[in-house]
Amino acid sequence: MLNMDGVSVGYGDAPAVLTDISVTVRPGRVLALTGSSGAGKTTLLNAMAGLLRPRDGSVTVDGRPLRDRDHAVEHRIVLIPQDNGLAPILTAAENLQVALVAGGVTPPEALRQTAAMLDLLGLAGQADQLVEELSGGQQQRTAVARGLALRGGVLLADEVTS
C-alpha cells in the first residue's frame, strides 16, 4: 500500500508544483489521474515512484517512509515513465530482460517471461529490434510490456495511452 500524506513537491528552488496532496493507492485498485498539460501529473508520479523527495508531508510504502527510487524498486513500485525510459541501444526484449533480471528473476525465467509478455502485446516480431528501430507506438508498448512484466505491487504508468 502506497500512501501520500500532505505532500508538496517541487523542483529546485522553484515554488512547489504540487502542495498538500494526499493519495492512497490500494492493491487491486486502478487509480486514474487527469489534468491539463503541466498540471503536475508526472511530478506526482515521480514523487510516488521515489524519484522526487517531497518537501513537506510523507510518502510511505507499507507504512514506512519511501527513501528513494531504489527503495521503491525494492517495494516493487514499477514506473512506466512518460518518455518510456527505454535504452535505445538495447533490443525490445533486452529492455525487458535487463529490468526483470534486475528485479531478481532468474535469467531463463526472465527470457521466458519477456517472450510471453512481448507476445501478449503483439511485439513478438519486434523482440530483437533495437528500440530506436521501433515505431513510437511499438516503443510505448515495449515500455508497457516491461512495466507489466515486472509484476509490481504498484504500477505507475505515465500517459501510457497517449
Add this chain to the structure above:
Amino acid sequence: MLTVIWGALAARRAQALAVLLLAVLASAAAAAAPSYVAAAGQALARYEVSRATPNELRLRLADPVEYPGVPGDPARTPFADMVKKLTPAGFEVVLGAQSGGVAAGRDGTVTSSLVFRAGVCERVTVAGACPRATSRGQLPEVMVGTHTAARLGVAVGDQFTFGAVPVRVAGIYQPLDATDPFWLGAEYIRPAAAGPTGTSAVGSAEDAIFTAEAAPLTDDQAILYRSTADLYVTERLFDTRSVADLRAAVTVVTRDGSREGLGGGTSLSSLLDRVALQRGQLADGVTLGAGLLVLLCWLVLFVAVGSAADQRRPEQGLLLLRGVQRRRLWALAIGEHAIPALFAIPLGCLGGLTAATLLAAHTLPARADVTVDATVIGFAAIGALGALAAVLLTQARMLSAPVVDLLRRVPARVRGWRATIGDVVAVSVAVAAVVQLRSGGSPSGLALVAPVAGALAAGLLLARVTMIAGGAVGGALLARGRTAGGLALVQVARQPRFRPLIALLTVVVAMLAFTVATSEVASAAYRDRAIVEVGAPRVVEVGATSRSHLLAAVRAADPEGRFAMATVVTGSSSAAGTPLLAVDSDRLATVARPHSSYGMSLADVERKIRPTAPGAPVHLRGRLLTIVISASFDAEVFGGNRVRLAVTVSSANGTRVATSRQDIEPGRKGYVLQVPECAQDCRLVKIDIVAPVVSRNLEVRFEEMRTGDEDGEHETMVLTGAQFADITRWRLTDPDDTFLDATSGTDVALILTVPENRRATPAGIAVADAPFPLPVYLTRSTGTPLGGTHPYDGVDGTPTTALVGGVADRLPRLGGSGLVVDLEYADRLAVASQSGKEEVWLTGTAPVDVLDRLRAQGLVVQSERTITGVRQDFDRQAPALALRFNLFAALAGVLIGAAGLIAMAAAEQRARVAMLVALRRQGLPPRAVRGGYGLPAAVAAVSGGLVTVVIWLLTRSGQRLFSDGRSPVPLPDWPDVGRLLMFTMPTIALFALTAVVLGRVVAASVRRRSGR
C-alpha cells in the same frame, strides 16, 4: 552567413575549441616533419662536413703558367682576379703559391716544396717568427717544420738552400691542428714514416716550407712557382643552400675555370652526394612518422567531431523540417569548421616548429636551426585542410541523410557498399603499399608509409570484427543475466562511432610497438654491425715498415698477449677476390670481440689456423750472402740465355729479392749477393734459379750458405751441405715442373732439377717454415667446403691457395665473405713487401699509454676506430635520425589516442548517462553502471598486438636502418620483448586509466541524476 557561422561557433564553443585543438595538432604534426627534416638535414651536413676528407671540402684552381721567383702572395695578380670572378658566393678562398724542389741544409737534404699560403701564420706555433716580406738583395725568409729543421740541421737564423736559392730560417713551426682542412690532409703536413725512431709529433721532414708574401730575388730564374687557390665549402653554405645548388655552383666553377685555362680538381661532389643521399633518406624515413601523426589526427577528428555531430542529428533534422536548405546547412557546417582549421595553420606551424626544435635538440648529432619555410607552411596547411576534410566527411552522411533518419538518436546502421567502402579503400591502399614495399629496391612513395597503411587497414577490419563480436557477446551476456558486462559490451559494440575509435587506438598501439621494435632492432643491428666490422673494441690503423715489424712491435708493446694483436687486412673492398684477414692468432680469442653471428668460436680459429710449423725459419745476419752452388747444364746449348740466382729475404723493412750479380755458370762456385737489410737480422724466404729459357736439363746443387760482411769479417755458416740436403726444410715453388733431390756422402747437397723446355717462371725452393697450403677459416658464402682448397691472394697480393680448416658464417672485420689466416705464417709465405691495411687490435682494457707504446716501437698511428664509435656513427646517420622522429611521432600518437578516447566519451556521455539513468529507474543496480570505455582500450591492446605482428612480418624488411643499405650481419628477426613491453605497457595502462576515469565520470553523473 558570417554572423550565423559566428553564432554557431559561439553556441558550440567547446566543439569549436576541440576542432581547433585537433586541427592544430594535425597541422603541427604535418609541419613538424619538414621542420625536423630541415634541422636534421643541417645536422647531417655538418656531421658529414666534419668527417669529410680535406679534399672533399675544397675545390682547387691552379694557374696554368709557372712564374719565376720565390712563391709569394698572388693576391694582386690576374690569377687572383680571375679566381675572385669565378668563386661562387659563400665559398672561402685561400690563395697560395708553391714550388717543388730539394732543400739542402748542413745535415741533410729533403725533397719538399716551398709554399706561400695565405693565413698560415695564424695556424701554427712558431719558434722564431713568421717569415716577413724581404726586398731584393735580402735572403728570402722561410719557416720550416720541426722535423725538417732537424733533418736539415738548421735552427732559427740559419741558412739553407732550396733548389739553387739560399733562404734564411725565420722560424720553426708546428701546426696547431694538423686536421684543419687548411692543411689539406697530407698535402702540407706529411704523415711521419714508420721506423725505428717513432715520434708522436705530427708531420715529417717533408712538411712544406713556408715563405713570406714577397721575396724578390736578384736572379728570379733560379726557381719557378705556380699560384693556386683553394675554394673551401663551409658549413654555413650547407645551411643556406641546397645540395643541388652547390653542385651546380661546383660544376660552373669547374667548367668556367677550365675554359679560362685554370687547372683544377675536387672531390667536393662526393661529399655533396653523401649529404644529398643522407638528406633523401632522412626525408623518406620521417614520412612514416609524419604520415602516422597526420593520419591519427585526421582519425581522431573524424571520431570526435563525428560523435559530436551525431548528438546534433535531431537538431539538423528539425532545421531541415523547418525548410532550411541543405545548401545552407553545408555552408554552415563548412564555415563552422573551416574557421578553426584556418586558425590551425599558423598555430600548427608554430607547434610543429616547437616540437621539431625540442626533438632536434635532443636527437641531432650537431646543432641545427629550425626555421619556417614554404614547405613547413605547406605541410601545416595540408594537415589542417585534411582535418577540415575529415570533419566534413563525418558530417557528409548526416547532411545528406533523410530527415526521418536525422530525428532519431542512434544513427541508422549503414548497410551495403557505403558501409564497407572505407574498409575497401584502406585495405587496397595497404595492399598496394605492402606490395610496393616488398617488390624490392629502395622504398619510395606509398611504400614508405606501408606500416601505417597496413596498421590502419588491419585496425579497421579488427574493429569491425570487434563490433560484430562485441554485439553478439554482449547480447548473449544480457540474455544470461550478466547485465553489467553485457551492457558495457553493447554500449560500445552498437555505437558505430566506436569503430573508428577502436581502429585509432589499434593503430596507435601497433605503430608504437612497431616503431619501438624497429628502433630496438636498429640499435641491435648497429651494435652487431659495429662489432663485426670493427673486429675488436679498438682498432688502430698504423703504418709499419713491414709485416714483421708490425708483428714484432705489437708483441713488444704487449709481450704477454693480453690486450693487443697485430693484424693485416687486404682486399676487403675488392669484389672479385676473397678478402683476407691475417691475425697474430695466439691473441685472436683474447683481443677480438666474439659475436654470435660468426658461427664459430675464436678459440677454434686460433687452434686451426696455427698448426705447428713444418720447420724453423732460416735467419740471416750479415750484409753479404754467399751461396755455394754446383750447376750442371750445357752452357753452349743455353747460348745467350742466362741462368741467374735470386734470393728473397724478409727484414723489418720488408721483403725484397736480391739478385746475384754473377750469372750461374756450370761448375761449383760461390755466388755473392748484397743484402744490406740483413745486417741486423732477416729471414730467408726462398732461393730462385731464374732461367727464362731452359734449353736442356738444368741441375743445381746447393752446397752451402754463408753470411758475412763486406770486410770479410763475421763469416758465419748458415746452412751446410747436409742441412741443405734435408729435403723437409724446403718446398718447391713449382712442384709440378721442378724436382728436388739430395745427395749423400761426402758431397752432400740439395739438388734442384729443372727439366728442359720449361716455361719462363723461376724455379725455386722456399724455406718450409710455414704450413703450405696455409690452413684458413673461410666464410661459408665462398662455397669451398671444409677440407677443400681455396684460391686467394696472399697477404702480399700474390695468388696462392689455402686449405679450408674451418668454415664460419662470418668473420670479424670482413663480414660475410673472406678468410682468416695466421699473420706470421702468411708473412713467411709472402714473397713481396706489399701489404694490406696494417692494424693493431686492442681490447677495451688496453693500458692508456698503449698508443705511445706502439709509437715507441716505431709504428705510426694513423687512425683509430672503436666499436662504440662506429656504433655511434650509425646512430648519427639519416635512418637513425628518422627512426627517432618516428618514435617521437608514435609517442605523440599515444596522446592523440587518449585524446580521441576522451573526445569520444565527452561527445556521447550525455546520451549514455540518460540511458543508464533510465535503466536505473527500472531497477538496474548501481554496480551494473559502467562506462564501457575499457572495451576499446582492451581491444586496442589485443588487436594492436596482432596488428604489430602482421605489419612487422610484412614490412620489417623494408625499413631502412643503414645509410648504405644492408648490414653484413643478419638483423634480429624479433626485437627484445622486454623493451617492447616497456613502451607498450604504459600506453595500454594510460588508455585503461583514461577508460576508468571516463567510466567513473559517467557513473558519478548517473549517480547524481538518479538521486544517489
